[in-house]
Amino acid sequence: MEHREAERVLAEATITCPECGFAKVETMPSDACQYFYRCEGCSETLKPLPGDCCVFCSYSDQACPPKQKA
Numbered sequence: 001m002e003h004r005e006a007e008r009v010l011a012e013a014t015i016t017c018p019e020c021g022f023a024k025v026e027t028m029p030s031d032a033c034q035y036f037y038r039c040e041g042c043s044e045t046l047k048p049l050p051g052d053c054c055v056f057c058s059y060s061d062q063a064c065p066p067k068q069k070a
């Protein structure tokens with residue numbers, strides 16, 4: 001069932017809210033950076049930290065797909 005491609009990047013990341021600690025597995029867009037993320041725990045809208053391109057780079061355990069490919 002599972003088909004692996006050579007250049008496949010990790011598309012799922014666990015994002016953790018810095019405000020309340022709520023963590024959720026999210027699927028990252030494969031060819032874009034997500035700049036805003038609304039926490040389901042506290043409804044805070046997260047934005048990337050200075051120097052990061054997206055919320056996944058700042059708050060998740062994965063680098064975003066564009067950075068993984070780079």
Ligand SMILES: [Zn+2]
Nearest residue numbers: 017020039042
């Ligand atoms: Zn939160």
